[in-house]
Amino acid sequence: MTRIDVLRESRLRRTIAALLLALLAPETLPGQDAVEAVAEEAEEALVDGVNNVNMILLNPEQVAHWVFGNQNMIQRGGIQSYRGTIADGLRLQLDLIETTTSLTEPQRTKLELAGRGDVDRFMDRYEAFARECPGGAVTQDKYVELNRKAQPLARRYRAGLHGEGSLFRKVLRSTLEAEQLARVEASQAERNRMRYQTLVKATVAMIDQKIPLTADQRKRLIDVTMSETTPPDAVVEGHYKYYAVLFQMSQIREDRIQPIFADDEWPAFKVLMQQGQMARGMIFRAGAGEFDE
Amino acid sequence: MIGGVTMSVLRRRVRRRVISVVLSGVLLMAGGTARGQDFFKNLIQAFGFGGGAEAEAVEVVIDVAPGFAGDEGPFVPQIKTLLGTELHFVRKVCKPDDAQMEAIRKAGLAEVETIAKRFAAAQQQNRRDGWPDARMGLSQALRRKIVDVMPTEAAKRYDDELTARKEARTEAAAEMMTTLVDGKVSLLPKQYEEVTAAVLANWQDAWARDLQLFLYEDFAPVPDLQAINGVLTERQRNLWRGGHQRGRIFFGWEHELGLDWGGQIELGRDLLVKKPDPEAVEAQKPQAGEASETVGEQVR
Structure with missing residues (x-):
């Protein structure tokens, strides 16, 4: 039973108790004082119960879990283990850049410094947030408020600390030669394209459950989506990713996409695209650069 | 759930x-x-x-309330919806005539009952990993009947499409896994295909049952380090070893079958009922002043 169920049930009990008290008031039951005493006792127990239900235990591991996600790692190595993980991630980013262009030692040093700056800045923000979180039991409202506050940090962490809006990116753009930068950006664009293509294929496989497609239809739908749309600029999270692709599909000219579907399938596909359009606000809000400076 | x-x-x-x-x-x-x-x-x-x-x-x-949990009844309408979709696919791929479609439809309806019973059993035993793959079960039952009643060429077309569908889904799931690996360890371009190939070499069909899982990186199926060990660099291996999964997540069988997202779409609903015999329709046409009657079965 969830906390909300418990609360609903408590409210239901309270209402019923009040109703019965009204029904049973002095005319029908002798010993009013005794009845009231029992009712008060019950009410107190109920209030205690509701209060207990409202209190949630919040510890530092939980706060770290909201942001970093990996409970096992937090328990094994403490929060500092994330600094090491993020540092490894930074080195991998540099490795990736060096597959497209050779970096001079000063360039690599500058980028490493910038990357570490991003890590420090993020960890400072995290630690400031963690200090805001009191240990021990907190009210349900407070818990929800803090959890909500953790979300921009969590999104930033999941999206990578060295992406758009980071010091690393800024230094990359100012440190690399134009030709080097063009290569790195082309490589990044290709990676984005590959990731988007994977997402499009998965979305088409999801569509296939609602509108079973032939191999030819699947191929044409993937091809037209890849040729007529681009990966969303924003980082789209969670289950909105498939809706983001449906939204992109809805932006394709009808005469390019409709011929893929049989007459009785097209209205069904339009229903799916409408779902993408309806989710638009969520899709792009989820990816907004709210952490950027 | x-x-x-x-x-x-x-x-x-x-x-x-x-x-x-x-x-x-x-x-x-x-x-x-x-x-x-x-x-x-x-x-x-x-x-x-x-x-x-x-x-x-x-x-x-x-x-x-004995029997409620074990009753297949609640599952039948949902699985029938799925059958309608699959019959639509049969019509598109095999183009059966009315008699052929009727035989295929009956085979499908019989399978609906079978699958519903297996669903009820899974629910009764509270087995989250025991739900049968209803879509697979239906398409295999339809395939057996198609082989019986359709020309070889049409049956082969259907077979080929089922194979292609499974391959497309597997490919999508494997690539989504690769994307998750990439998100954690920044794969180099040449590693992309290598990781996908390693994932496919260790493939488990259950991984493709619910593609929505891949949108929740902490709960998505991911390859063991052993499977991709040879492809990753030491630094990447260390990162991957850090561990990612929080556990498993099961959104439910309706979700797995695509019944609870994307709005109400019921393709092939017309195929769930027997197509009226034109002669019977003609014979039962209301005479002047008579009330009309419905010919054919009703969809439950």
Whole structure:
């Protein structure tokens, strides 16, 4: 039973108790004082119960879990283990850049410094947030408020600390030669394209459950989506990713996409695209650069 | 998830039943036979203030509603919806005539009952990993009938499409896994295909059952380090070793079958009912002044 169920049930009990008290008031039951005493006792127990239900235990591991996600790692190595993980991630980013262009030692040093700056800045923000979180039991409202506050940090962490809006990116753009930068950006664009293509294929496989497609239809739908749309600029999270692709599909000219579907399938596909359009606000809000400076 | 829903429904039923019994008691005793404190304490107990009373009631209701959990009935409409979609696919790929489609439809409906029973059994045993793949079951049953009643060429077309569908889904799931690996360890371009190939070499069909799982990186199926060990660099291996999964997540069989997202789409609903015989329709055409009658079965 969830906390909300418990609360609903408590409210239901309270209402019923009040109703019965009204029904049973002095005319029908002798010993009013005794009845009231029992009712008060019950009410107190109920209030205690509701209060207990409202209190949630919040510890530092939980706060770290909201942001970093990996409970096992937090328990094994403490929060500092994330600094090491993020540092490894930074080195991998540099490795990736060096597959497209050779970096001079000063360039690599500058980028490493910038990357570490991003890590420090993020960890400072995290630690400031963690200090805001009191240990021990907190009210349900407070818990929800803090959890909500953790979300921009969590999104930033999941999206990578060295992406758009980071010091690393800024230094990359100012440190690399134009030709080097063009290569790195082309490589990044290709990676984005590959990731988007994977997402499009998965979305088409999801569509296939609602509108079973032939191999030819699947191929044409993937091809037209890849040729007529681009990966969303924003980082789209969670289950909105498939809706983001449906939204992109809805932006394709009808005469390019409709011929893929049989007459009785097209209205069904339009229903799916409408779902993408309806989710638009969520899709792009989820990816907004709210952490950027 | 299903168990949770059922329990919730049952609890509501229990609550209604308990409330109605108690309120009946209140009304009966309102004449003055009740004696305050004891009676009120009993009421409080009945509403669970005293603890334990409700839990017992829940158990009782599970017993007094035998067969509900094991009844395949609730699953049939959903699986029929799925059958309609699959029959639409058969019509598109094989182009059967009316008699052929009728034979295929009957085979599909028989399989709906079989699958519904297996669903009911899975629910009764509360087995989250035991739900049959309904779509696969239906398409295999339809395939057997198609081989019986359709020309070889049409049956082969259907076979090829089923194979291609499975391959496309597997490919999508494997690439989504690679994307998750990339997100953690920044794969180099040449590693992309290598990781996908390593994933496919260790493939488990269950990984493609619900593609939505791949959108939740902490819960998505991911390859063991052993499977991709040879492809990753030492630094990447260290990162991957850090561990990612929080556990498994199961959104439910309706989700797995795509029935609970993307709005209400029921392709092939017309194919779930027997197509009326034109002669019978002609014969039953209402004469002037007569009421018309429906020909053919009704969709449940």
